[in-house]
């Protein structure tokens with residue numbers, strides 16, 4: 001478990017063969033990590049987007065097309081997170097099982113994009129319950145393509161979900177340590193609205209939900225005012241976003257004689273390096289919680 005095999009071998013699978021691994025291609029690493037946990041020894045996972053990659057802007061490379069073509073099954077987030085890859089997914093969907101896993105979450109549980117009422121916020125992995133719903137889709141997809149290992153997938157999913165429940169309890173207990181007035185999370189882009197809703201944290205981002213838009217001076221000024229008014233001590237950078245915008249806020253606050261620090265780096269749309277704790281979903285979630293609590297409490 002945990003190893004990523006680069007470039008799939010496009011061998012044919014027969015239903016009799018139990019040893020043949022299911023080749024799974026995913027977009028963001030959050031999904032790849034879940035598939036590795038649920039699929040275990042029965043899957044080979046190829047993730048297109050590694051550490052520091054911004055899925056909103058990501059365009060498929062030639063090698064990605066190869067990985068998608070080599071896959072038996074494809075899982076991506078959906079809700080326009082991978083906004084530049086929609087055509088490719090459509091094409092793949094005609095050839096093989098291709099799932100937008102966030103689509104399995106009931107619409108009324110999704111959050112609307114604050115800037116665009118017609119769009120949904122795609123950052124569902126920050127709500128652990130919603131993420132579990134999306135991962136039920138992963139489990140069902142694996143069972144559908146590899147019914148011989150149904151029991152293993154179900155058992156692995158159950159074990160992983162138990163760990164996710166523990167993570168949720170940990171996060172709730174930790175986040176409760178932040179004083180009410182200081183419960184403001186300022187980040188570079190609006191990735192944390194599900195997270196904020198879950199832990200009663202007001203979330204302010206510099207950009208819209210997608211990173212595909214330039215932030216305006218007015219947004220900077222609004223944020224600066226809030227920081228000064230509520231005496232917020234820290235703002236956060238994200239591993240997949242440049243620090244330029246957040247630095248503009250820090251400078252703005254300084255002009256008003258209010259000292260703001262960078263509270264640390266949060267993982268939003270990308271996870272940490274493979275092989276590190278932050279390279280797993282649970283590890284990166286914990287890192288975010290610990291970093292936020294440490295800076296704001």
Ligand SMILES: [Zn+2]
Pocket residue numbers: 056123189190191209210211268269
């Ligand atoms: Zn995002």
